[in-house]
Amino acid sequence: MATALKLSTHDPMTPRICEVRSFRRETVDVFTLEIESGGIDWQPGQFNMVGAIGSREIPISISGDPARTDIWTHTIREVGNCSRALAHLRAGDSVLMRGPFGVGWPEVEAEHSDLLVVSGGVGLVPLMPTLYLASRRPALKTTLIYGSRSPCDVLFSHRLAEWSSYPNMTVRLTVDHPDTDWHHNVGLVTRLIPTSPINPFTTIALICGPEVMMRFTARELLREGISPRSIYVSMERNMKCGMGLCGHCQLRGEFVCLSGPVYPYDRIARLMEIPEL
Amino acid sequence: MISMAELLSQQPCLKELDPASIEFMAGCAANTFFPQGTALLREGQRVEKVYLLRHGRVGIQVHVPGKGPKILDSVGPGELIGWSAFGRPGMARMDLVSLEDVRAISLDAECLARKCESDPKFGYAMLVMVVDVLQNRLQSTILQLLDLYGDRS
Numbered sequence A: 001m002a003t004a005l006k007l008s009t010h011d012p013m014t015p016r017i018c019e020v021r022s023f024r025r026e027t028v029d030v031f032t033l034e035i036e037s038g039g040i041d042w043q044p045g046q047f048n049m050v051g052a053i054g055s056r057e058i059p060i061s062i063s064g065d066p067a068r069t070d071i072w073t074h075t076i077r078e079v080g081n082c083s084r085a086l087a088h089l090r091a092g093d094s095v096l097m098r099g100p101f102g103v104g105w106p107e108v109e110a111e112h113s114d115l116l117v118v119s120g121g122v123g124l125v126p127l128m129p130t131l132y133l134a135s136r137r138p139a140l141k142t143t144l145i146y147g148s149r150s151p152c153d154v155l156f157s158h159r160l161a162e163w164s165s166y167p168n169m170t171v172r173l174t175v176d177h178p179d180t181d182w183h184h185n186v187g188l189v190t191r192l193i194p195t196s197p198i199n200p201f202t203t204i205a206l207i208c209g210p211e212v213m214m215r216f217t218a219r220e221l222l223r224e225g226i227s228p229r230s231i232y233v234s235m236e237r238n239m240k241c242g243m244g245l246c247g248h249c250q251l252r253g254e255f256v257c258l259s260g261p262v263y264p265y266d267r268i269a270r271l272m273e274i275p276e277l
Numbered sequence B: 001m002i003s004m005a006e007l008l009s010q011q012p013c014l015k016e017l018d019p020a021s022i023e024f025m026a027g028c029a030a031n032t033f034f035p036q037g038t039a040l041l042r043e044g045q046r047v048e049k050v051y052l053l054r055h056g057r058v059g060i061q062v063h064v065p066g067k068g069p070k071i072l073d074s075v076g077p078g079e080l081i082g083w084s085a086f087g088r089p090g091m092a093r094m095d096l097v098s099l100e101d102v103r104a105i106s107l108d109a110e111c112l113a114r115k116c117e118s119d120p121k122f123g124y125a126m127l128v129m130v131v132d133v134l135q136n137r138l139q140s141t142i143l144q145l146l147d148l149y150g151d152r153s
């Protein structure tokens, strides 16, 4: 990343007060905040603890283009008190930020000439930085399979339409509940895997979405012959400290905020199969 | 020109079939084209052909009284439709409508059934292939019922 970037020297437990640069509504219950970052270095797949003043902090992935070093981009779905409080912020407002935290997506190494990204719902958010990078690597054949509930829930549709015109990028969209104008696929993301051009020896697969979707997607990819070491998933657990101190995010021996949220499938598969976890 | 057997061998859902079975199957196959908006099958109709899609997508839809047709699923290149031909009484359970111009390989259901009966090894390979297709569709339908993206919990 550019040399102008710097590592945070700030106490990671003390939130920084940052300025919101813009608010954009993406869908009826999803919005994007651009927040001044102070040029702090980050990796695709990492997250920040974000909180409106007077409200609890919540973990939110960084969704922007890594080339934009001056801002954090966070795309958030309104599900409860804290995410709703963030939805009231507008340009010029202050927001509390800690981070970035966690282990992000692996760098796509030279031996991988194919990148397969499978995402569902807001699970596309943490994968966006990787997709921005992939869009600038013409030699990397990238396929995005993205599932949403309905056409009006599809995130970043303009960006996805632009990428689908790139020679190295294929974008396959699918929804559960189509309307009459929907011209893409219907059904779960797993349905599109057997008919996607996958070379199991050169493909690295990144998955993010509801845990059930990730489990079934990973199994489908294994059936296609992809090694579990070349499959990565991003796990979601409740988080509080974000840095391995409180145990809120613990998944057996793993502190998801510290050793995750992104894991190679061979490391996490066993834990994903245990219903109690 | 590419032979029918070669075309069949390129279909993902037939990748487990050996060359002899593919050659055997080719005797029941023909190329076919449906312009966008064509009903390949209507609910209740006898299914005479199984289709392997090569280009374009087909919507699987039901007609909901008062609401019109509702697409529940779509099937695209590399996938198989019309498997009700293998069941009894071989009736379409839902409408199949081309959502785009569709190129497909059609397999005559009666011809396939005769081949399955005359060569049990081929018949078993076909059974495994159809069960695989059904298993995928069923899994996808069950997961859709969970409304995974609506309620993230």
Ligand SMILES: Cc1cc2nc3c(=O)[nH]c(=O)nc-3n(C[C@H](O)[C@H](O)[C@H](O)COP(=O)(O)OP(=O)(O)OC[C@H]3O[C@@H](n4cnc5c(N)ncnc54)[C@H](O)[C@@H]3O)c2cc1C
Binding pocket: A047, A058, A059, A060, A061, A062, A075, A076, A077, A078, A079, A080, A081, A082, A083, A084, A122, A125, A126, A235, A236, A237, A238, A239, A261, B151, B152, B153
């Ligand atoms: C590493 C990480 C990265 C994340 N990145 C993003 C992101 O980029 N964008 C985004 O919108 N969300 C993201 N999340 C999820 C986000 O943190 C939660 O949605 C948030 O904590 C909800 O807080 P709340 O107070 O608004 O809702 P709460 O009051 O905590 O919950 C309200 C309702 O939503 C449900 N809920 C809460 N959290 C989740 C969850 N994680 N998954 C499913 N259901 C949940 C609860 O069960 C409850 O029914 C991420 C989570 C993690 C762990």
Ligand code: FES
Binding pocket: A238, A239, A240, A241, A242, A243, A244, A245, A246, A247, A248, A249, A250, A255, A256, A257, A258
């Ligand atoms: S959130 Fe506190 S240990 Fe992970």
